[in-house]
Amino acid sequence: MPRFAANLSLLFTEVPFLDRFAAAAACGFKGCEIQFPYLADANDVGDKAAMAGLKVAMFNAPPGDWAKGERGLAAVPGRQDEFRESLDLAIHYADFLDCDQIHIMAGVVPEEQWEEAFDVYLENLAYACDELAGEKLKVCIEPINPGDMPGYFLTRPDDALTVLDQLERKNLFILYDLYHAQITQGGITDFLEGNLDRIAHIQVAGVPGRNEPDALSELNYPYIYNLLDASGYKGWVGCEYKPRGKTETGLKWAREWLEK
Ligand SMILES: O=C(O)[C@H](O)C(=O)CO
Numbered sequence: 591m592p593r594f595a596a597n598l599s600l601l602f603t604e605v606p607f608l609d610r611f612a613a614a615a616a617c618g619f620k621g622c623e624i625q626f627p628y629l630a631d632a633n634d635v636g637d638k639a640a641m642a643g644l645k646v647a648m649f650n651a652p653p654g655d656w657a658k659g660e661r662g663l664a665a666v667p668g669r670q671d672e673f674r675e676s677l678d679l680a681i682h683y684a685d686f687l688d689c690d691q692i693h694i695m696a697g698v699v700p701e702e703q704w705e706e707a708f709d710v711y712l713e714n715l716a717y718a719c720d721e722l723a724g725e726k727l728k729v730c731i732e733p734i735n736p737g738d739m740p741g742y743f744l745t746r747p748d749d750a751l752t753v754l755d756q757l758e759r760k761n762l763f764i765l766y767d768l769y770h771a772q773i774t775q776g777g778i779t780d781f782l783e784g785n786l787d788r789i790a791h792i793q794v795a796g797v798p799g800r801n802e803p804d805a806l807s808e809l810n811y812p813y814i815y816n817l818l819d820a821s822g823y824k825g826w827v828g829c830e831y832k833p834r835g836k837t838e839t840g841l842k843w844a845r846e847w848l849e850k
């Protein structure tokens with residue numbers, strides 16, 4: 591049975607952030623993920639997760655100035671110092687949240703800088719992998735579709751494989767978000783079967799609306815969950831979607847899987 595993690599930045603937004611841990615646990619979740627935990631104190635976040643009995647499976651390193659359109663710094667030329675500093679904050683939260691994997695976002699880069707950005711990306715990720723290896727943390731990179739995030743540097747799962755091949759770091763993995771992957775590349779089953787040892791975390795949402803991963807999605811999720819079970823996938827499956835209405839009402843799709 592896949593282990594589902596509630597994305598507490600998108601689910602249970604009916605209640606304040608720190609109350610979402612208990613709300614997710616009450617619905618049967620054993621794990622959670624958070625896009626950006628930084629507005630809350632790391633100690634408080636860790637306490638709430640522990641009190642609810644939820645494992646924090648994943649969160650993102652600081653993305654730069656989100657309000658100004660920044661979506662990570664790893665591939666952004668000229669921001670290397672800031673990128674390195676941001677890792678300290680991520681490590682601090684990982685410690686308090688008892689989380690062992692961090693998603694590092696590539697960032698938005700103008701097309702004319704893509705060549706330079708690739709070198710910057712490799713250099714920054716190599717640095718991050720080496721720093722985080724000392725803390726026993728995994729680094730994840732996630733291809734994100736450019737419709738949702740225009741100009742985002744890493745969009746295709748095959749490009750993420752190229753980065754892994756180039757860097758050869760033992761703690762560098764793919765965060766395979768099936769919603770983005772279906773939009774940019776497709777071939778979900780083949781990619782999963784061919785690269786399972788390189789995927790540390792999976793996220794799901796309906797395609798194309800990014801709502802509940804249910805029968806209204808073009809992806810056949812029950813098929814995928816059975817495939818993950820059969821293949822021995824041990825990671826978490828993050829529920830990173832925008833509920834159509836109330837979170838709990840929309841969890842009809844999950845009842846069978848959360849109760850198994
Ligand atoms: O948007 C996504 O799919 C990522 O997982 C994320 O957390 C950054 O927004």
Ligand SMILES: [Mg+2]
Binds near residue numbers: 732767793830
């Ligand atoms: Mg995602």
